[in-house]
Amino acid sequence: MTFDNWLPLLTLLTSLLPGIVIFVLPEERVRWRTALNLGGSGLKLVLIGVMIWGVHHEHVYETRLPILPDIDLVLNADAMSVMMTALSGVLWFLTTLYAIAYLEKSSQSRSRFFGFFSLCVSSTIGIALAGNLMTFLMFYEMLTLSTYPLVVHSGTPESMRAGRIYIVYTFGGGAAFLIGVAWLKALVGSVAFTEGGMLAPYVDTYATQLRFIFLLMIAGLGVKAALVPLHGWLPKAMVAPAPVSALLHAVAVVKAGAFGIVRVVYDVYGIEFSAKLGLLQPLAAVAAFTIVYGSIRALFQDELKKRLAFSTVSQVSYIALGAAIVGPVATIGGVVHLVHQGLMKITLFFCAGNFAATLGVHHISQMNGVGRRMPWTMAAFTLGALGMIGVPPIAGFISKWYLATGALAAGQPWIIMILVTSSLLNAAYFLPILYRGWFQDAAETRSEKSSGGKLETHWMLLLPPLITALLALLAGLLANAPFSPLEWARLIATREYQP
Amino acid sequence: MSLNDILRPMNLPAWIISLPLLAAVVAVVLPRTGRWVSIFIAIITPLVVFKLCIEILVHGALQMQVGGWQAPLGIQLYADGLSAAMLAMTAIVISCSTFYARSYFSAKAASPFFWPLWMFLWAALNALFLSGDIFNLYVTLELLGLSAVALVALSQTADALSAAMRYLLVSLTGSLSYLMGVALLYAANGTLSIKMLATVGPASPSLPAAFALMAAGLIMKSALFPMHFWLPPAHANAPAPVSAVLSALVVKASFYILVRLWLMIFEPFINPSTAQLIGMLGAFAVIWGSVQALLAKRLKLLVAYSTVAQIGYLFLFFPLSSTPQTAHTAWQGGLYFVFSHACAKAAIFLAAGTVIYAFGHDRINKLHGIVRRMPVSMFAFALAGVSLIGLPPSGGFIAKWLYLNAALASGQWWWSGLIILGGLLATAYIFRFFSRAFSYFPEVVEGRPVPKIMEWTALALALCAIFLGLTAPAVTELLNAGKPF
Numbered sequence: 004m005t006f007d008n009w010l011p012l013l014t015l016l017t018s019l020l021p022g023i024v025i026f027v028l029p030e031e032r033v034r035w036r037t038a039l040n041l042g043g044s045g046l047k048l049v050l051i052g053v054m055i056w057g058v059h060h061e062h063v064y065e066t067r068l069p070i071l072p073d074i075d076l077v078l079n080a081d082a083m084s085v086m087m088t089a090l091s092g093v094l095w096f097l098t099t100l101y102a103i104a105y106l107e108k109s110s111q112s113r114s115r116f117f118g119f120f121s122l123c124v125s126s127t128i129g130i131a132l133a134g135n136l137m138t139f140l141m142f143y144e145m146l147t148l149s150t151y152p153l154v155v156h157s158g159t160p161e162s163m164r165a166g167r168i169y170i171v172y173t174f175g176g177g178a179a180f181l182i183g184v185a186w187l188k189a190l191v192g193s194v195a196f197t198e199g200g201m202l203a204p205y206v207d208t209y210a211t212q213l214r215f216i217f218l219l220m221i222a223g224l225g226v227k228a229a230l231v232p233l234h235g236w237l238p239k240a241m242v243a244p245a246p247v248s249a250l251l252h253a254v255a256v257v258k259a260g261a262f263g264i265v266r267v268v269y270d271v272y273g274i275e276f277s278a279k280l281g282l283l284q285p286l287a288a289v290a291a292f293t294i295v296y297g298s299i300r301a302l303f304q305d306e307l308k309k310r311l312a313f314s315t316v317s318q319v320s321y322i323a324l325g326a327a328i329v330g331p332v333a334t335i336g337g338v339v340h341l342v343h344q345g346l347m348k349i350t351l352f353f354c355a356g357n358f359a360a361t362l363g364v365h366h367i368s369q370m371n372g373v374g375r376r377m378p379w380t381m382a383a384f385t386l387g388a389l390g391m392i393g394v395p396p397i398a399g400f401i402s403k404w405y406l407a408t409g410a411l412a413a414g415q416p417w418i419i420m421i422l423v424t425s426s427l428l429n430a431a432y433f434l435p436i437l438y439r440g441w442f443q444d445a446a447e448t449r450s451e452k453s454s455g456g457k458l459e460t461h462w463m464l465l466l467p468p469l470i471t472a473l474l475a476l477l478a479g480l481l482a483n484a485p486f487s488p489l490e491w492a493r494l495i496a497t498r499e500y501q502p
Numbered sequence: 503m504s505l506n507d508i509l510r511p512m513n514l515p516a517w518i519i520s521l522p523l524l525a526a527v528v529a530v531v532l533p534r535t536g537r538w539v540s541i542f543i544a545i546i547t548p549l550v551v552f553k554l555c556i557e558i559l560v561h562g563a564l565q566m567q568v569g570g571w572q573a574p575l576g577i578q579l580y581a582d583g584l585s586a587a588m589l590a591m592t593a594i595v596i597s598c599s600t601f602y603a604r605s606y607f608s609a610k611a612a613s614p615f616f617w618p619l620w621m622f623l624w625a626a627l628n629a630l631f632l633s634g635d636i637f638n639l640y641v642t643l644e645l646l647g648l649s650a651v652a653l654v655a656l657s658q659t660a661d662a663l664s665a666a667m668r669y670l671l672v673s674l675t676g677s678l679s680y681l682m683g684v685a686l687l688y689a690a691n692g693t694l695s696i697k698m699l700a701t702v703g704p705a706s707p708s709l710p711a712a713f714a715l716m717a718a719g720l721i722m723k724s725a726l727f728p729m730h731f732w733l734p735p736a737h738a739n740a741p742a743p744v745s746a747v748l749s750a751l752v753v754k755a756s757f758y759i760l761v762r763l764w765l766m767i768f769e770p771f772i773n774p775s776t777a778q779l780i781g782m783l784g785a786f787a788v789i790w791g792s793v794q795a796l797l798a799k800r801l802k803l804l805v806a807y808s809t810v811a812q813i814g815y816l817f818l819f820f821p822l823s824s825t826p827q828t829a830h831t832a833w834q835g836g837l838y839f840v841f842s843h844a845c846a847k848a849a850i851f852l853a854a855g856t857v858i859y860a861f862g863h864d865r866i867n868k869l870h871g872i873v874r875r876m877p878v879s880m881f882a883f884a885l886a887g888v889s890l891i892g893l894p895p896s897g898g899f900i901a902k903w904l905y906l907n908a909a910l911a912s913g914q915w916w917w918s919g920l921i922i923l924g925g926l927l928a929t930a931y932i933f934r935f936f937s938r939a940f941s942y943f944p945e946v947v948e949g950r951p952v953p954k955i956m957e958w959t960a961l962a963l964a965l966c967a968i969f970l971g972l973t974a975p976a977v978t979e980l981l982n983a984g985k986p987f
Binding site: 014026040070072115136140141142145148152155157158159160163166167174175177178181182185186188189190200259 | 519870873875877881888893894895899900901904906907910911920922925926929933936940941942971972974978
């Protein structure tokens with residue numbers, strides 16, 4: 004075993020070990036906890052940096068540990084996994100900063116919170132680095148388990164209800180996924196992720212079974228990816244504390260589902276083979292329906308976090324949509340949206356948390372004039388919202404552009420209609436918020452909860468959304484720069500389509 | 503004699519049986535010292551068992567004549583990988599429970615009978631796993647049953663006494679039925695050794711009858727549906743460490759015997775539909791036990807019904823092992839269920855016992871927000887729950903995975919559906935409790951402080967259940983050592 008064999012495991016352990024230590028730390032050891040959190044996430048960023056460099060230069064990083072005589076736990080850094088790992092690593096770092104400011108002063112059970120928070124990120128990293136379906140499944144279920152205590156953190160009846168619904172949906176999905184994986188294992192004996200897919204040789208013998216397995220796996224993953232009609236848990240789960248919602252919607256749970264769909268389509272079945280089995284049209288239809296449905300539901304929410312939650316339902320399905328269109332351009336659009344949606348959505352949730360924590364504003368109807376009181380936060384929010392709508396040059400525009408041209412190249416112009424509709428709906432539910440925030444006068448004086456001295460709020464609450472908003476802008480502006488998300492998505496697409 | 507001479511490989515099985523027996527005797531004669539001797543033995547014996555495991559891993563199965571008499575006259579002790587793994591599981595569970603029991607009983611003015619019975623139960627279990635012939639298995643099974651019944655009665659509440667009475671009747675009937683099967687086999691073949699019985703060629707006409715009697719008796723003792731009626735009251739009313747050991751180990755002993763007899767003697771001669779029938783009973787057990795656990799009002803009753811459900815999984819082994827290519831996967835899966843359930847269920851009973859210790863009751867409705875009061879115990883409960891549900895990474899997951907593979911590879915997909923359904927039901931009953939335990943109520947629940955050791959032993963066992971999910975290659979290697987089947 005060399006360092007290259009250990010690197011993926013080390014990346015995982017940089018959040019897993021601090022998490023375990025944090026569990027046993029006494030509640031009042033704030034400094035230790037903060038040091039562990041930030042130290043772990045900082046170290047993780049360094050390791051991820053090494054992996055990005057290596058994978059770019061065709062380096063192989065793989066940890067392989069046997070879990071059963073015929074199955075290994077494989078953590079493997081390929082182009083796709085490194086992208087997802089980098090996203091998780093960066094956003095975890097920022098969310099940790101944010102969560103420390105958001106929770107450390109007031110809330111109870113912080114050791115428990117940060118312990119599970121670290122476990123949650125470790126699971127995401129595990130999902131990202133998983134080199135076969137078995138490993139993916141293990142971390143996928145671990146993610147469900149470690150997010151439950153975060154969702155029910157406050158222990159109020161409302162959050163307990165949300166937790167129950169979350170459990171029902173996610174474990175139901177997990178069960179479907181498990182059957183799919185076990186069935187596939189029994190059928191073909193291998194569950195490894197392979198660039199370009201590995202099932203093509205079985206097309207004649209097992210076509211029907213493979214269709215069923217695909218259905219089971221996508222249903223299982225679709226729960227977390229919030230594909231309609233499996234999305235019911237997501238709007239409920241937004242009762243969780245703001246940093247949790249931010250992480251859940253941007254990288255952890257929802258992304259795990261979307262990422263899984265991408266993995267199954269590209270690296271298990273193979274895109275051409277999926278198309279040959281006739282699996283992609285239904286997937287595209289479900290994704291398209293989800294995109295429109297989520298946006299329409301978002302229009303009618305007055306609670307800010309709820310509107311954002313429905314917006315997530317809609318936006319995440321862009322990724323599934325990208326996976327359902329054959330052709331490298333659409334692949335780039337879908338894969339790059341993994342990153343872009345993460346950056347934009349986490350910005351929006353951070354900002355929503357800031358409004359709630361600083362001004363006590365939870366509803367859109369109370370947002371009149373918040374831009375004057377908190378201009379920086381509102382500016383970040385505006386960038387995120389415009390990106391979601393797809394205004395150039397913010398990141399969201401790039402995703403949509405590639406999806407649209409990819410759809411045209413694949414001869415499916417109806418998808419452009421979906422994209423246009425979705426953009427209009429996005430505009431319809433985001434622009435009124437911006438209008439209220441910047442241009443309406445505050446009707447009544449608010450009772451402010453906390454003040455950050457000279458700044459509009461605590462600096463650790465303010466900095467993360469500003470950084471992510473900036474990143475979302477840069478990802479769009481510098482889309483052609485080396486190591487930008489778009490360039491990386493191109494790299495992935497080249498490797499997927501070159502057998 | 504040096505320590506090495508005493509611990510010669512040949513002597514290890516004898517030590518493993520006699521150490522707890524010694525403690526039991528001391529505890530009868532000198533009740534005060536007995537407690538400390540028991541704790542000392544609870545530290546020593548696992549080390550001896552560990553040495554035996556290593557020995558078997560390296561050199562294969564061990565055989566030993568007690569008193570130098572050869573079979574078929576003398577008592578023969580036999581240890582292969584399967585026995586060693588069962589012994590190791592027993593040692594871990596009883597050792598942790600012993601430490602727990604010391605704190606649990608010290609405050610309550612323990613009955614003088616507890617420590618002798620407790621150590622005697624351990625000796626009986628060890629002897630059972632080391633027996634190489636079907637009559638010795640009967641003797642040890644009977645001893646085990648009697649000490650288990652007596653331990654249930656120690657609670658001395660009216661509920662516990664009536665539960666113990668019922669348990670006694672079932673236990674006696676079960677072993678009697680088993681004994682009649684033994685008599686039939688002996689009459690037909692003239693030997694009691696399992697090894698010899700395995701090689702006796704063509705089936706004698708009494709073989710199916712012998713199997714029916716033995717299986718009926720063992721199934722009763724393992725509490726497979728519909729013979730489970732005695733289990734929930736007995737396990738729910740016993741003192742916490744006793745519940746842990748009963749659920750984790752005692753019901754497994756009779757299952758272990760049945761697996762051995764099935765794979766070594768009966769399997770080729772019995773109609774395959776019998777296996778399906780036993781599997782059906784297992785399926786009913788999974789569903790019935792889980793539904794009852796979902797409806798239970800008391801925490802320990804919930805856990806006891808969960809045992810009924812988990813026992814059901816064990817018996818799916820019979821239909822799943824019906825094709826030659828899946829037999830291996832199936833018995834390894836079954837045994838993996840045994841191990842992971844042992845650790846997880848012991849942990850969960852100990853945690854439930856801690857709840858009772860602190861609050862004086864275990865009514866689920868009144869346990870709001872106890873996650874904040876006893877985080878370590880609840881963490882243990884949660885980890886053990888993960889294994890019971892069968893989520894990765896845990897021993898329960900490996901067990902389910904092996905079963906799923908066996909079911910799908912042998913073309914019996916309906917069992918895989920049942921396994922998934924059972925997992926979902928388990929999720930429901932575990933999280934039903936947790937949605938109480940996590941919920942926040944402003945008023946503080948009153949309760950007395952809990953000794954740390956009680957919380958940490960439960961957590962240690964729960965961690966074992968999780969680690970079983972990461973150490974499957976090693977465990978299966980041990981299981982295969984000495985080629986049990």
